[in-house]
Amino acid sequence: MxxxxxxxxxxxxxxxxxxxxxxxxxxxxxxxxxxxxxxxxxxxxxxxxxxxxxxxxxxxxxxxxxxxxxxxxxxxxxxxxxxxxxxxxxxxxxxxxxxxxxxxxxxxxxxxxxxxxxxxxxxxxxxxxxxxxxxxxxxxxxxxxxxxxxxxxxxxxxxxxxxxxxxxxxxxxxxxxxxxxxxxxxxxxxxxxxxxxxxxxxxxxxxxxxxxxxxxxxxxxxxxxxxxxxxxxxxxxxxxxxxxxxxxINKKALVNVDLQDVRNVMAAGGVAAVGIGESDHPSHRATEAVKMALENQLIDISTDGATGALIVVTGGPSMKLSEVTEIAEYVTSRMDPNAVVKIGADIDPNLGEKIRVILLLSGIHSPQILPGTPExxxxxxxxxxxxxxxxxxxxxxxxxxxxxxxx
Known part of the structure; x- marks a missing residue:
């Protein structure tokens, strides 16, 4: 598994x-x-x-x-x-x-x-x-x-x-x-x-x-x-x-993600789930980290047709631009073609050889996700x-x- x-x-x-x-x-x-x-x-x-x-x-x-x-x-x-x-x-x-x-x-x-x-x-x-x-x-x-x-x-x-x-x-x-x-x-x-x-x-x-x-x-x-x-x-x-x-929202990054980005993703379909994953695999750490972020067994989710996403990638000094791109493509390939997507990236020396992925996804299908009905x-x-x-x-x-x- x-x-x-x-x-x-x-x-x-x-x-x-x-x-x-x-x-x-x-x-x-x-x-x-x-x-x-x-x-x-x-x-x-x-x-x-x-x-x-x-x-x-x-x-x-x-x-x-x-x-x-x-x-x-x-x-x-x-x-x-x-x-x-x-x-x-x-x-x-x-x-x-x-x-x-x-x-x-x-x-x-x-x-x-x-x-x-x-x-x-x-x-x-x-x-x-x-x-x-x-x-x-x-x-x-x-x-x-x-x-x-x-x-x-x-x-x-x-x-x-x-x-x-x-x-x-x-x-x-x-x-x-x-x-x-x-x-x-x-x-x-x-x-x-x-x-x-x-x-x-x-x-x-x-x-x-x-x-x-x-x-x-x-x-x-x-x-x-x-x-x-x-x-x-x-x-x-x-x-x-x-x-x-x-x-x-509030952490400084090389490529920033702000509150308005969150509002845009919510407007695209309502925030549905957040995933966090990390990996230090010598050759597949980007793929492993993003898969981990998408697999949260306490909330059954499917990204097919998701309408919005914030993707924040953080890694140690050895993180490559190609790895950030790989993570972004892995997520967006499973979403609606017209989805609202924002990508952020930053370097954190404390992570060493690890890559960490944080996802904020909207428009996800799940029996455990209820869209709000604000009055x-x-x-x-x-x-x-x-x-x-x-x-x-x-x-x-x-x-x-x-x-x-x-x-």
Whole structure:
């Protein structure tokens, strides 16, 4: 198998607790943030805003919002990886969980409603908490947001109920919004899946794109690993996806890719997936890196007919122009002939003999990719109603044949 995750799993079987696969995922980041970088505790009674990440002229303002337990875990993983040029904000109703995660800012919502004890699995209660403290969430984001990621787990309380409110607030600030969410296990209660589907429908109203990750696919991928390591693979996959887009925009390069390029790709068909791959093969490193970037087994994708792509190639001093061209041709040959394509390239001495490829693709076909259906921005309560039929079909396809929910 050529898949990055499959190869990583083969190697992980030779080590205890899947350390090899976790190390491979961690190694996708070669730029750690300064260990002394300030982590700000951001509670509902204190609003520190001086984070040094407010953007400015010539710099995109990017925020990454982890909502609920799963979303905050993704935020924590991003802090471990070190993400450049973005602010990480953790949002939760659970005070204890917020204390355990790392983020540039932390927002405890619903303090006056639940006293920091969580939403008890109720999306309605979580939504009320988010609405009640909407001004605090908005203040944490700052005055301007160009791009916002909203990461959450669907099917529980806070992630399901609060993430649409968070996405709406980001849109009110003019941001493009990308939702990245996980779905419950197939074996879990049908009610939990119904709640998850309703949450996805509500999030779609305010997100330009929603990417779904199936926990069942994670289970099939990481079966041999201990449960804690298996879920860390999921956390790292989501985090690397977000990190990839963020650093495409804000990292300086020889051939630059900017926020407007991302907007153009999104306009071409909506952002669908991000892939990151690297290789130091002595003769085929370019091909191996781009294949790795295209093969993400937690999201089943097909590039046939893709309508837009950002391709960023980074390598050590030995990287050749012909290798950059080879990577670009490999991707574009699998896309629509009229696709919008932007290519960036840079040299990073820290990579040595490696080549790294980061792809941002739009118009991709997948049962796990939901195009956004943004509505005009307005401040109004979110009603928990039956999801549209297309959401049912997509989720059923994600979970496998014969798993169709009817209400």
């Amino acid at each position: 050529n898949s990055f995750f499959s190869e990583a799993l083969k190697k992980s079987e030779q080590k205890t607790k899947g350390e090899e696969i976790l190390n491979l995922l961690r190694n996708l980041s070669n730029e750690k943030q300064d260990e002394k970088q300030m982590e700000q505790d951001y509670w509902s009674y204190e609003v520190p805003l001086d984070t040094g990440m407010d953007g400015g002229v010539g710099k995109a303002r990017i925020v990454i919002l982890g909502v609920g337990g799963a979303g905050c875990n993704t935020a924590n993983t991003l802090m471990e990886l070190g993400v450049m040029g973005a602010e990480v904000i953790a949002v939760n109703t659970d005070y204890q969980h917020l204390q355990r995660v790392k983020a540039h800012k932390k927002v405890l919502i619903g303090k006056s409603i639940t006293n920091g004890l969580g939403a008890g699995g109720s999306p309605e209660l979580a939504r009320a908490c988010a609405e009640n403290d909407a001004s605090l969430i908005a203040e944490a984001m700052g005055n301007r947001v160009d791009l916002a990621f909203v990461a959450a787990g669907m099917g529980g309380g806070t992630g399901t109920g609060a993430s649409p409110v968070v996405a709406r607030i980001a849109r009110e600030k003019g941001a493009r919004v990308i939702g990245v969410v996980t779905l419950p296990f197939k074996a879990e209660q049908r009610l939990r899946m119904k709640v998850a589907m309703e949450g996805v429908k509500q999030l779609r109203k305010y997100a330009d794109t929603v990417v779904l990750i199936s926990n069942d696919k994670l289970l099939s991928l990481a079966g041999p690993l201990p449960i804690q390591d298996a879920f860390r693979i999921g956390d790292y996959t989501l985090a690397v996806m977000v990190k990839g887009i963020t650093e495409i 005009p921005v307005k401040r109004s309560p979110i009603n928990w109603i039956r999801p549209e039929e297309d959401v049912e079909e997509i989720v059923a396809a994600t979970l496998g044949p014969g798993y169709m929910l009817k209400f």
